[in-house]
Amino acid sequence: MTFAHDTEAALLAAVELVNSAEEPDTLTEIAQLDEFFVKHVYTGVHTGDDAELGAVRALRAPLRRMLTSDRGTAVQLVNETLAKHRAVPQLVRHGDIDYHIHAVPAEAPLPVRIAVETAMAMIDLIRSDELSRLSLCADSMCAGLVLDLSRNRSRRYCSTACGNRNAVAAYRARKR
Numbered sequence: 001m002t003f004a005h006d007t008e009a010a011l012l013a014a015v016e017l018v019n020s021a022e023e024p025d026t027l028t029e030i031a032q033l034d035e036f037f038v039k040h041v042y043t044g045v046h047t048g049d050d051a052e053l054g055a056v057r058a059l060r061a062p063l064r065r066m067l068t069s070d071r072g073t074a075v076q077l078v079n080e081t082l083a084k085h086r087a088v089p090q091l092v093r094h095g096d097i098d099y100h101i102h103a104v105p106a107e108a109p110l111p112v113r114i115a116v117e118t119a120m121a122m123i124d125l126i127r128s129d130e131l132s133r134l135s136l137c138a139d140s141m142c143a144g145l146v147l148d149l150s151r152n153r154s155r156r157y158c159s160t161a162c163g164n165r166n167a168v169a170a171y172r173a174r175k176r
Contacts, residue, residue: 003121003124003125003149004100004124005097005100006100006101006117006120006121007120007121007124007125008121008149009040009041010117010118010120010121011118011121011122011125011134011147012040012147013036013040013042013114013117013118014063014067014114014117014118014121015067015134015145015146015147015158016036016040017036017056017059017060017063017114018060018063018064018067018144018145019144019145019158019159020032020036020060021057021060021061021064022142022143022144027053027056027057027060029053030048030049030050030053033048033052033053033056034046034048036056037110041095041097042110042113042114043094043095043106044105044106044107044108044110044113045106045107045108045109045110046110047109047110052109052110052111055109055110055111056110056111056114058111059111059114059115062077062115063114063115063118064145065077066078066081066118066119066122067118067122067134067145068134068136068145070131071126071129071131074122074125074126074131075126077119078119078122078123078126081115081116081118081119082103082116082119082120085103085104085108085112085115085116086104087103087104087116087119087120088103088104089101089102089103089120090102090103101120102117103116103117103119103120104116132153133147133148133149133153134146134147134148135148135156137156137157137158137159137162138156138157138162138166139157139158139162139163139165139166141165142157142158142162144158144159144162145158146158
């Protein structure tokens with residue numbers, strides 16, 4: 001199944017944010033938050049201060065719960081997030097990106113926009129019964145999340161490093 005561009009973008013950003021909490025933590029400095037903001041093409045307010053960094057870091061656990069929950073719990077968490085932030089979906093177009101959905105104003109704090117965009121993306125996964133696109137990394141030493149947008153649903157590892165580590169381990173086991 002192909003998802004809308006904004007759904008995929010929000011899910012990719014959310015998974016990266018959640019996985020940034022794994023060792024080593026990759027979101028400890030404002031410069032790293034700036035890179036995340038630019039990489040995931042966020043628009044609107046970005047204060048780039050310690051308070052914003054702390055608030056974005058604090059989102060990692062709640063987003064992890066939303067992304068890894070069963071369908072019923074995910075629905076509850078999505079609805080709570082949207083209600084808490086008074087999300088009002090609207091079609092917008094800016095820059096080179098055609099119409100897509102924003103549900104909070106551009107002036108909303110970055111952590112609010114991330115939470116609401118993730119919740120809006122989860123709506124698409126829930127409605128299409130595609131929560132299986134989100135899973136835990138198959139590496140037993142890793143707790144990272146995997147977003148599998150492949151056609152054949154073959155993605156098992158959160159990163160190339162985890163995939164390579166397991167491939168080397170399997171190779172060594174075969175050679176024994």
